Amino acid sequence: MPRGETPLGAVDSELGRFAGGLRRLREKAGTPPYRELSSRAHYSAAALSEAAAGKKLPSLAVTLAYVVACGGDATEWEQRWRAIAEPPADGGTPPYAGLAAFGTEDADLFFGREKLTAKLVALTAERPFVGVFGASGSGKSSLLRAGLVPALDRTLVCTPGPSPLDECAVRLAELTGEPALDLYERLKADPDVLRLLTKGVTVVVDQFEEVFTLADEGWRGAFITALTRCDSVVIGVRADFYGHCGHHPALAEALEGAQLLVGPMTPDELRRAIVEPAQRTHVTVESALVTRLVADVAGQAAALPLMSHALVETWRRRRGMTMTLAGYEEAGGIEHSVARTAEQAFRALSAQQQQVARDVFLRLVVVGEGTDDTKRRVPRQDLDDEVLDRLAAARLIVLDRDHVDLAHETLLRSWPRLRDWIAEDRDAVRARQHLSEAVAAWEANGRHADAVYRGVRLVQIRELDGLTGPERDFLAAGTRIERRRAHRLRALAAVLTVLVVVLTGAVLLAVDATQVVAAQRNASLAREAASEARRLAITDPGGAARIALAAHAVARTDETRDAVLSVSAAVQRTSVPIVTTPMTVRFSPSGRALIVQDQDRSMWWVEGTERRPLPFTTDNRFHVSADEKRFFVPEDGFRVRVYEAGRTVEMLPHFAIHDVDGTGSMVTGVDVFETGDRISSPDRIRLWDLSGTPKDTLLPVEGVIASALSRDGRTLAVALNDGAMELWRVGGERIARWHREGKPATRLWMNDDGTVLAAWLDSRRTVQLWRLDGTPRWSADLSVSSSTLPDVAFGDQTMAVHLEPSIQVWDLRHEQPRRTAEFGGFTSHVPSMRYRPDIGEFVAFEWEGSNVWTLRGDLTAALIQVCAVAVSPLSDEEWRRRFPDVERVPVC
Structure with a gap:
């Protein structure tokens, strides 16, 4: 039955x-x-x-x-x-608020804060005056407007603005029907009028910090007095203004014992906030998307608007009636939301404020020494309050009374402008970082003279802009000591001629220091120009070429080399006529064709101007043999159908595929079984030999997470859940087992001849390289700043690693790999990358415009090509603007 x-x-x-x-x-x-x-x-x-x-x-x-x-x-x-x-063309209204707060009209879509709402409602019933505090972006406004207000009978909701009493009068007019001007005059004459007019009404003041930032000091006191006399008031205040509330005795007294802190949402609350609004519109959310979003946002106090914005973009890219992880990644996820928000906020600033903002962001970065860059908190002292407030309003930074912090560390990875700033001024950022630490130590030691900078280090910090008060004091103290030291040297020279040699050495040292500083300045200017060239590569190829060439002539750094290569690649990119609207795109193994899935889930092989249908449909990750003759298509998660020449040649049961060899004759994966309504896997590695009559081999190893085959199908690498890795000779003989401190690898890639293994360690955000020519040995750890799984492709003694938004190319001919290029300038998501043996270069597919980039690493050829694009060098005026005090040099 x-x-x-x-x-x-x-x-x-x-x-x-x-x-x-x-x-x-x-x-x-x-x-x-x-x-x-x-x-x-x-x-x-x-x-x-x-x-x-x-x-x-x-x-x-x-x-x-x-x-x-x-x-x-x-x-x-x-x-x-x-x-x-196929949803309607207009897509409908998303069930998420995006970067805005949920309003009262959105109460039926406001999920995840039920417990906090209940606490706030209870506190409002118990206390006449309640304060809701939280970081910018933590969801205070949504809690008040979509949580509290719908739970109360009668409310008056306002934000203070520059004239709080005026704003209050407007809202009262809506409530009472009286003219707003008359109400304003009455409130101005007697603050107690607000209490009389709001009997039985809860006054809800959102963004109460505007009382301190926008309101006139006189009206500020009158508004606070009026509020503290009312019968029921709830205010929402940004956490960094908590101290301001204490400056007003009546306000401090009213808030005593009546405060609610809005912290990060728990994973369960986040799941409700993600899933339930979609269900109200009869749309489902993939469990993989929920898991990914919770991982991206959990513990981030200020990330809720960014999550909501990413959900809006994912909802617009839903597939039928399902919001998918693929749609989230196509939209760029949280990273894209952060980058777009940051760019919009930055462009809204004046030129002077943009310079201040640049300085603020660079202060919030700890430059990694062989590790990822990270964020750090810095004191607020001497930083521009107006710029800080605007950045906080855009939810890019978090403020408290004394410190500033980045709202989300994703900014360091996903905002191109900030990445470029760090790349341009990496040495200066590191110098400023060391300076901050030195100033802190100097002040901790009572500003002792022995703790200040001297000599070359003192000269270097004089080149830094935007020093804070303590940093300027530190510089002045060091300068005074240097002057006294110089005075003593001159006095001694007048008495003791023997010290002439010493003084001569000091002069030479100063000259050498000046040369070092000049070289560092040139490198910094060149890096800044290189970054600008990469940004202009698509929109202004000629201008980008001129700037990149000049930067490379001024300072031959990795950044200027990469700029020349990126501009060369950008101007040579080609558009592929895919015809259909694609859902997914990936290169074939040879890199000559694209495999495209359209909106009907139909699969197409696109090569040049020709396309042909493929005989399968799948939403899972399929594999293609390197000779492009066999396709391995997962079906419902635990069977793999093998196609050849458009027909099924084999069905592999209870199998989740990991990798195939070059001809598709050898397949590796793990067993997967269906038991009732559940799917289970013992994580045992199985090899299928399809070179003749199919036969399988179950290796005596369990706990397998990932595996990879060499192209000749003779060598198998396996990653285990205990962190170990094993190398097997196909046929059943284990060659080696090794273990390096750290958590297990979750993805493996092997080069064609089986001599190099790349392993992705998700827990450490690291691509680990191992040499397999002989006893397996560690080669390098490449730290990855991307929050998503990187893509790895091997070439002839080279390797490319795709880290949104750039692609790095590494030379593997040395025991320690060397980075030979980093290509940037892509204008949209890059879903696929591959090595093309026929041209000996890597290629990348760019989503917007269906462009294919050829990533040529020959600098000499790139310089010749970019010189041709540039047509003419920079004008003298632009050279002086970009490279002040740098002698002009020829570029082509």
């Missing part, structure tokens, strides 16, 4: 109704077992069962196969499928 189907979850959703319809169709056909349906439909029983499970929308092909096998009307069901899979 066939096993009964699992009850449908959200039966009132479109997806639930669709799945229910399929089930009823099967019942009308006599409820045939899925194995029988499989023989009629030519799809696996598991794929047909999943189609009626109601967890995700099946492909059109699977749907129609199911319907026809049950004797249904294929035309009717195709229309039903398209009605769900």
